[in-house]
Amino acid sequence: MVSVYCLFISFCVSLDPIVFVVVMEKAEKKSYLPLIMWLVLLVFFVYQFSARSFSPVLTEEYMKFFNLDAKGVGTLIGCYYIAYTFIQIPVGMIIDKFNIRIVATIAILLCAFGVALFVATSNCGFAGAGQMLLGIGSAFSLISLLKVVYIWFPPKERAVLISYTLSIGCCGPVVFGPIVAIVVEKFDWRTVMLVFSAMGFLVAALIWSVVREKKHEKSTPKKENIPVMKALKIIITSPQMWILSFLVMMQYAPLSSLADLWGVSFIKKAYDLDPAKASFVSNMLYLGVVFGNPFFAHLAVRIDSYKKTMMIGTITGAIFFSIIQFFYVPISVMFVLLFMVGFSSGATLQYALAPMSFPESLSATVSSFVNMLSMLSGVILMPLIGSLVDWSWNGTMVDGAKIYSVSDYKCGLFALFAFLVIGVVLSCFVKDRSPSEAGSSGA
Helix, strand or coil, rough: HHHHHHHHHHHHHHCCHHHHHCCCCCCCCCCHHHHHHHHHHHHHHHHHHHHHHHHCHHHHHHHHHCCCCHHHHHHHHHHHHHHHHHHHHHHHHHHHHCCHHHHHHHHHHHHHHHHHHHHHHHHHHHHHHHHHHHHHHHHHHHHHHHHHCCCCCCCHHHHHHHHHHHHHHHHHHHHHHHHHHHHHHHHHHHHHHHHHHHHHHHHHHHHHHHCCCCCCCCCCCCCCCHHHHHHHHHHHCCCHHHHHHHHHHHHHHHHHHHHHHHHHHHHHHHCCCCCHHHHHHHHHHHHHHHHHHHHHHHHHHHHHCHHHHHHHHEEEHHHHHHHHHHCCHHHHHHHHHHHHHHHCCCCCCCCHHHHCCHHHHHHHHHHHHHHHHHHHHHHHHHHHHHHHHHHHHCCCCCCCCCCHHHHHHHHHHHHHHHHHHHHHHHHCCCCCCCCCCCCCCCC
């Protein structure tokens, strides 16, 4: 019954964020401002998530337009992940110190400018700079949301709320990916991306109009102001922070490498599908996450254990992906397998677990550290998979473009399988905490 209940809730929330008002009955009811802020920042999160839908659909177009091979396009799109990943620590510190309204507005504008720059040039250097601007702006979206959640909601609600945040964010690629594949068949892909860029300015106006800082009451203890270097030392000297962060990197790997870039090309080749249908199949990964995030959050609360829940997720994800990696399966089975791999990736409870061991004033910085390692999977795997695909390539070319086989793609995806196996091992070393705990007792 629990699983059916959770799946039903996640389905409702994925269709309409307003349903969350009913679902979270125990949430803060004194003011609707936190919920409104959460919804508006969620639009930002969905926007930047949707921006990633272009890359898997347009991989071959990028290769032709920029005259790149598999490794080259992996490196180009990887610029987004490089910027997103390595700015995470500064992002957390900025959000911990400054007004979220100003920071989030500037961040969404960077996303819009980044997309515009990418489509305005045929030069790989400028295109890479556009991807980096998009990555820098996107880096603020999730951390801003997590900061609002951590400040306004009690500990026992955070894991569930964060899970719905991640689920609804993943709806962006699920819905937007197939739309992109259909639209770019009728319109020039650069025109489509330019329209998407313009949408970012509308989101910026929405954020500026709604988001506000929380006013601390006189009875509320003043936040501990921890110096930057001391804060970094507290975080990076915690062994559990590294274990949790590397674990989330392994769990997120199927999304950052397969769903965000190589999935459509692999499925097109394996099943001889057009881009729209291949995108739909590939997005089963994100659809799985939409349902998996709330399921595992509710499961953690039910069994009162973060560690056991994450172990279940990592083990099942590795098992299901091993079938994709080592066997040929019918397209109907591939739908199920990709969904289950994504579903298992939803066991990323580190965003709720990690900040529990640190002062509240470091919550955004801690979250950004975890997020940095999660996105590092894309920085490593996108070009690595491309390199392995090129290494396996037998030399076939058509109209000057390299033609890769299914075995070439599976050679590249072996790197992803290795990540998932490492994740299973790491999950065994997580220090367990109860979702109902409220303290920070050291990591």
